Amino acid sequence: xxxxxxxxxxxxxxxxxxxxxxxxxxxxxxxxxxxxxxxxxxxxxxxxxxxxxxxxxxxxxxxxxxxxxxxxxxxxxxxxxxxxxxxxxxxxxxxxxxxxxxxxxxx
Amino acid sequence: xxxxxxxxxxxxxxxxxxxxxxxxxxxxxxxxxxxxxxxxxxxxxxxxxxxxxxxxxxxxxxxxxxxxxxxxxxxxxxxxxxxxxxxxxxxxxxxxxxxxxxxxxxxxxxxxxxxxxxxxxx
Numbered sequence: 001x002x003x004x005x006x007x008x009x010x011x012x013x014x015x016x017x018x019x020x021x022x023x024x025x026x027x028x029x030x031x032x033x034x035x036x037x038x039x040x041x042x043x044x045x046x047x048x049x050x051x052x053x054x055x056x057x058x059x060x061x062x063x064x065x066x067x068x069x070x071x072x073x074x075x076x077x078x079x080x081x082x083x084x085x086x087x088x089x090x091x092x093x094x095x096x097x098x099x100x101x102x103x104x105x106x107x
Numbered sequence: 108x109x110x111x112x113x114x115x116x117x118x119x120x121x122x123x124x125x126x127x128x129x130x131x132x133x134x135x136x137x138x139x140x141x142x143x144x145x146x147x148x149x150x151x152x153x154x155x156x157x158x159x160x161x162x163x164x165x166x167x168x169x170x171x172x173x174x175x176x177x178x179x180x181x182x183x184x185x186x187x188x189x190x191x192x193x194x195x196x197x198x199x200x201x202x203x204x205x206x207x208x209x210x211x212x213x214x215x216x217x218x219x220x221x222x223x224x225x226x227x228x229x
Contacts, residue, residue, distance in 0.1 A: 034215035036152075043202055043222055044152065049215035087152055091213050094166045096142075096154040 002026050002090050006099035012107040019075040021102045023088035028068045032092035035064060035073045038101075039084045047086070048073065078104070109133035109218055111203050116223030123193050123227075129186040129203030129220055137161075137181035138209040142216060143188050145199035145225075155201070156188065160210065171197075193227045200224050 003026040013019050023033065031051040036044035046055045048064040051071055061076040075082055083106055088099040115127040129141070143155040156167045156177040165177050176189040186203050200222040206214035 032213060036216075038152075043219035044216075045219070046207075046215055046217045049207065049217075055217065089152070089215070091215055093213070094157070095168050096157075098152040098154070101151045 001095055002029065002093065002097050004088055004090055004097050004099040006088060006102050008102060010103040010105060012105040013078050014107045015078055015080060017078045019078055019104060021073045021086055023071045023099050025069045025090055029090045029092035031067060032090055033071045034089045034091060036087045036089065037084045038087065044087065111205060111218055111220035113201060113203055113220040113223035116225045118226045118228065119193055120229050121194060121227055124191045125225060127188040127201055127223060131184045136184040140206045140212055141179060141186045142204045143177060144202045144204055147199045195227050198225060198227045
C-alpha cells in the first residue's frame with residue numbers, strides 16, 4: 001500500500017496569512033493526488049485534484065503543486081472559513097490512501 | 108442537485124451485522140464507480156471499498172476483506188455496504204462517495220454523503 005504523510009499535523013495561523021501544507025507519498029503517484037477540506041461534523045469537501053486543479057467553486061486562494069512523491073497545498077491568504085482539517089489522498093492505485101490530516105487553527 | 112445520502116447506521120454488538128445504504132440522486136448513478144470511506148471518532152479518513160458501475164469489479168481494504176460486502180442496485184440508484192462480524196474497531200462514521208468522472212476507476216471523490224454513524228459496542 002502507498003503510505004501518505006502530511007506535515008505539519010497542525011498549525012496556528014492568523015487571517016490573511018499564507019499557509020503551506022506538505023504531503024508525501026511512499027512512492028510516485030503521478031499527480032494522482034487530491035486535497036480535501038473537512039470541518040467538524042461535516043463530510044470532506046474536494047478542494048484540489050490532479051495535484052493542482054481547482055475543484056469548481058473553490059476560491060482561487062487555494063493552489064496545489066508537486067510531482068512524483070511530494071505535493072503541497074497553499075492557501076495564499078487565510079480566511080475565517082478556511083479553518084478546518086485538510087487531508088491529502090492518493091488515487092493512483094487501490095487501496096486509495098489518505099494522509100493523517102493537518103488541522104489549521106486560528107491564532 | 109447531485110446528492111448522496113447514507114442511512115442504516117446504529118448501535119450493534121460485536122459480531123453483529125448491519126447494512127448501510129447510500130441513496131444517490133441528480134446524476135446517472137449507474138455509470139459511476141462508487142466508494143465507501145470511514146472515519147473513526149477523532150481520527151482520519153480511511154478508504155473501505157469500491158464498486159464498478161455494473162458490479163463486475165469490487166475492491167476492499169484488508170481490514171474489512173471477508174467481512175464487508177459492497178453492492179449496488181442501479182434500478183434504485185442505491186449503494187450498499189453489508190457489514191458482518193463487526194468489531195469494536197469498525198466504529199466510525201461511514202461515508203459514501205462518488206468519483207469525479209463517469210467510468211473512471213482511479214479518480215478523486217467529488218461528491219460525499221453526510222455520513223452515517225456505526226457504533227460497535229456491547
